[in-house]
Amino acid sequence: MLAFTNLSWRFLTVWRRNLVVYRKIWKVNFLVPLLEPAFYILAFGLGFQGLIEGLSYAGQPMAYTKFMAPALIAISIMYNSFFETTYASFVRMYYQKTFDGMMATPLSLEEIILAEIVWSATKATAAALIMAVVLGLFGFVAFPQGLLLLPLAFLGGLAFGAVGMFFTGFTPSIDMFNLPIFLFITPMFLFSGTFFPTAGLPVWAQHAAYAFPLYHLVELTRFCCLGFSETSPWASLAYLFCFALIFLVVGLMAMRRRLIK
Amino acid sequence: MNSKGVDNADCILRVNNLGKRFNGLVAVDSVSFAVRTGECFGLLGPNGAGKTSTIRMMYGFSPPNSGTISILGLDIATQWRLIRSRIGICQQDNTLDPDLTVFQNLLIFAGYFRIPRHLASERAEELLQFFALDKKREAKVGELSGGLARRLTLARALINDPELIILDEPTTGLDPQSRHLLWERLHALRARGKTFILTTHYMEEAAQLCDRLVIMDHGRILVEGTPASLINEHVGRSIIEIDSPEREGLRQFLRSHQVDYDELANRFIIYSNGDLAIEQALREGFCSRQCTFRSATLEDVFLRLTGRELRE
Numbered sequence: 001m002l003a004f005t006n007l008s009w010r011f012l013t014v015w016r017r018n019l020v021v022y023r024k025i026w027k028v029n030f031l032v033p034l035l036e037p038a039f040y041i042l043a044f045g046l047g048f049q050g051l052i053e054g055l056s057y058a059g060q061p062m063a064y065t066k067f068m069a070p071a072l073i074a075i076s077i078m079y080n081s082f083f084e085t086t087y088a089s090f091v092r093m094y095y096q097k098t099f100d101g102m103m104a105t106p107l108s109l110e111e112i113i114l115a116e117i118v119w120s121a122t123k124a125t126a127a128a129l130i131m132a133v134v135l136g137l138f139g140f141v142a143f144p145q146g147l148l149l150l151p152l153a154f155l156g157g158l159a160f161g162a163v164g165m166f167f168t169g170f171t172p173s174i175d176m177f178n179l180p181i182f183l184f185i186t187p188m189f190l191f192s193g194t195f196f197p198t199a200g201l202p203v204w205a206q207h208a209a210y211a212f213p214l215y216h217l218v219e220l221t222r223f224c225c226l227g228f229s230e231t232s233p234w235a236s237l238a239y240l241f242c243f244a245l246i247f248l249v250v251g252l253m254a255m256r257r258r259l260i261k
Numbered sequence: 262m263n264s265k266g267v268d269n270a271d272c273i274l275r276v277n278n279l280g281k282r283f284n285g286l287v288a289v290d291s292v293s294f295a296v297r298t299g300e301c302f303g304l305l306g307p308n309g310a311g312k313t314s315t316i317r318m319m320y321g322f323s324p325p326n327s328g329t330i331s332i333l334g335l336d337i338a339t340q341w342r343l344i345r346s347r348i349g350i351c352q353q354d355n356t357l358d359p360d361l362t363v364f365q366n367l368l369i370f371a372g373y374f375r376i377p378r379h380l381a382s383e384r385a386e387e388l389l390q391f392f393a394l395d396k397k398r399e400a401k402v403g404e405l406s407g408g409l410a411r412r413l414t415l416a417r418a419l420i421n422d423p424e425l426i427i428l429d430e431p432t433t434g435l436d437p438q439s440r441h442l443l444w445e446r447l448h449a450l451r452a453r454g455k456t457f458i459l460t461t462h463y464m465e466e467a468a469q470l471c472d473r474l475v476i477m478d479h480g481r482i483l484v485e486g487t488p489a490s491l492i493n494e495h496v497g498r499s500i501i502e503i504d505s506p507e508r509e510g511l512r513q514f515l516r517s518h519q520v521d522y523d524e525l526a527n528r529f530i531i532y533s534n535g536d537l538a539i540e541q542a543l544r545e546g547f548c549s550r551q552c553t554f555r556s557a558t559l560e561d562v563f564l565r566l567t568g569r570e571l572r573e
């Protein structure tokens with residue numbers, strides 16, 4: 001069972017450790033979110049946009065790049081947090097034995113794992129911030145509501161970081177992360193209203209998309225960038241919040257089961 | 262088994278009927294012992310004897326299936342956080358943080374204890390000096406040799422100025438120079454009143470460092486005592502090793518004189534316990550080939566009690 005008494009603000013000391021490591025290679029860490037949106041916008045704007053006519057979202061016609069740009073931020077939030085709590089956390093846990101070392105201090109396992117998840121959300125927020133600036137320069141982000149992207153990125157980061165940690169809780173080896181990526185992340189990446197509106201899908205697939213956390217994150221990034229979305233932002237927010245909370249709890253439980261023997 | 266002659270008052274650690282099972286296999290089987298403040302206590306045993314399992318329960322990493330552990334008068338089950346803030350643990354695996362430099366390893370680790378920054382860097386500097394690591398201050402942990410890494414691990418375990426230090430095989434895999442430096446530092450720390458719990462596979466190390474020790478096997482404590490008393494009690498003062506002797510004659514001689522011995526494939530180990538007459542008789546009658554007369558050691562005790570078969 002999950003021991004809430006094992007949680008305290010001490011988890012921030014582990015979060016700080018990750019920040020110190022991140023800052024050592026901040027230039028590399030910044031480069032991807034800086035260049036990635038520019039590449040996508042150029043590729044799709046120059047190469048793809050001409051092929052697409054009559055796109056409409058939430059009943060409004062719009063240019064393809066304008067439709068796609070907010071989704072890039074959402075995808076980046078998902079990737080940054082999910083990869084942090086899967087591959088990166090697994091390396092720290094299994095190969096580097098960093099968590100074992102921390103367990104010789106007054107830190108609880110719950111604090112270490114919570115810190116990893118909160119750190120993944122922080123990394124996602126940093127990426128979202130850089131992307132928002134770049135996309136803002138292209139004119140794809142409307143301010144000031146674009147600033148809402150930052151707390152949203154943190155919430156989305158918590159959701160995907162927590163579900164990543166849940167997988168880390170019982171993956172037998174690092175190569176096995178291919179499975180949740182192939183079965184969970186990639187379908188979401190393609191079918192969450194990211195590169196085409198879900199309205200273009202058969203009805204059953206539309207309903208399936210509503211179950212994806214990325215769909216709701218994309219909806220909310222669109223709301224921040226465009227000022228409107230096709231579903232209620234409150235419903236999407238509630239969905240993401242519940243998703244994050246549930247996987248925080250089961251992620252912590254899975255890791256306790258894995259590591260405390 | 263009860264810990265003989267150790268009264269409650271001056272004990273820094275007390276383990277009572279500790280038990281641990283993994284998937285139905287018994288790893289630790291009702292183990293009890295106590296460690297006095299200021300002593301160096303050894304936990305010896307072959308691989309799989311339950312040493313590391315016991316240690317992991319001691320610092321609250323792994324919950325026991327039965328029994329209790331109290332450290333500094335606190336119960337590990339409920340007050341693990343307080344206990345961990347006052348003890349230092351040097352784990353068997355290298356758990357140094359490879360993403361950080363030597364100095365950062367100490368500073369960040371101090372952070373987990375919430376040691377104020379200025380105090381942390383003061384202590385980190387002292388520890389780098391103490392373990393002759395100051396030249397490696399900015400090195401990455403991955404670049405350190407085994408000996409340096411172990412010194413840093415020990416330095417890190419001391420960052421909170423612990424009262425009790427738990428060392429799980431601190432010298433395994435080190436070259437003699439590194440090992441001697443580590444021993445010397447441990448002696449210096451003992452002089453400052455620190456208490457140690459040590460596991461090791463090197464019997465001469467245990468004999469040299471430990472005031473008292475237990476030998477464990479199959480999750481149980483076989484014996485407990487000072488190195489000298491254990492040697493005296495279990496193998497006597499002296500030993501004769503005779504290579505490829507005339508077996509039947511030697512056997513008969515030893516039995517008729519009631520001398521303890523172990524028979525190996527090509528060698529007899531004879532526990533002569535300083536009996537000069539026996540030694541003389543063996544020298545004259547059975548030492549046609551290789552014969553070694555030597556003092557008994559803790560290693561003899563260990564092998565005698567835990568057997569000579571391979572464990573893994």
